[in-house]
Amino acid sequence: MVDSSPGASPEAPRRSARLVLIGPPGAGKGTLAENLCSFSFDHISSGDIFRGHVRNQTPLGQRLGKSLANGQLVSDELTLETMKKWFWSRKPSQGFLLDGFPRTLSQAQAFDEWLESRSIKLDAVIHLHLQEEAVVKRIAYRRVCPKDGRVYHLLYNPPAREGICDDCGTELIQRPDDREPVIRERLRIYRQKTEPVLTYYREQGLLLTIHSEGHAADLAKTVEQKLQPFFAIR
Numbered sequence: 067m068v069d070s071s072p073g074a075s076p077e078a079p080r081r082s083a084r085l086v087l088i089g090p091p092g093a094g095k096g097t098l099a100e101n102l103c104s105f106s107f108d109h110i111s112s113g114d115i116f117r118g119h120v121r122n123q124t125p126l127g128q129r130l131g132k133s134l135a136n137g138q139l140v141s142d143e144l145t146l147e148t149m150k151k152w153f154w155s156r157k158p159s160q161g162f163l164l165d166g167f168p169r170t171l172s173q174a175q176a177f178d179e180w181l182e183s184r185s186i187k188l189d190a191v192i193h194l195h196l197q198e199e200a201v202v203k204r205i206a207y208r209r210v211c212p213k214d215g216r217v218y219h220l221l222y223n224p225p226a227r228e229g230i231c232d233d234c235g236t237e238l239i240q241r242p243d244d245r246e247p248v249i250r251e252r253l254r255i256y257r258q259k260t261e262p263v264l265t266y267y268r269e270q271g272l273l274l275t276i277h278s279e280g281h282a283a284d285l286a287k288t289v290e291q292k293l294q295p296f297f298a299i300r
């Protein structure tokens with residue numbers, strides 16, 4: 067496969083990577099996935115897969131839709147059923163960066179069994195760490211334009227006129243999910259479910275913990291450097 071993207075050098079092909087990305091809401095997982103340029107993978111968000119099933123009204127989508135509509139976490143059973151379908155629809159050689167899965171210890175254990183049954187291994191698990199107060203600050207000050215979806219931040223990227231979209235003059239809103247009590251509850255659940263997953267991968271020598279404060283471009287560079295040893299030992 068030829069990579070013709072600007073800056074890609076032909077003598078250094080991007081290597082296919084199998085990665086899991088774990089981090090609290092607001093830690094910049096999506097941005098990091100976009101900026102990790104030395105590896106080749108599909109960025110897979112379990113949330114996107116779930117929503118795809120709902121949109122296409124598949125049998126799984128009908129069950130997923132109920133959980134998602136109630137704002138609940140999708141159960142382990144339903145998550146595993148959905149993600150297993152995704153997993154077996156791919157070639158073993160395809161790289162991935164998984165975001166949102168595995169989310170619990172039993173999901174991580176089941177995922178390992180699938181990997182083993184296809185004789186493939188995870189390369190690394192990237193854990194983006196962000197202090198709770200930093201998460202709250204990133205999310206609770208977020209405002210969006212309900213008309214065109216433009217996102218503002220009251221401290222870092224405020225609109226020119228308070229509370230008004232620069233592009234279309236519509237009054238900005240705060241998404242219900244971005245309200246502070248909601249964020250704190252999401253973080254509590256995140257910690258509770260994720261800690262055992264982090265321990266599980268740490269014990270396997272796969273965990274790379276990165277502090278996610280600071281600039282997005284620097285973060286990707288740091289992660290790329292720190293990932294190198296995980297590939298060298300394989």
Ligand SMILES: [Zn+2]
Pocket residue numbers: 211212213214215216231232233234235236
């Ligand atoms: Zn607008």
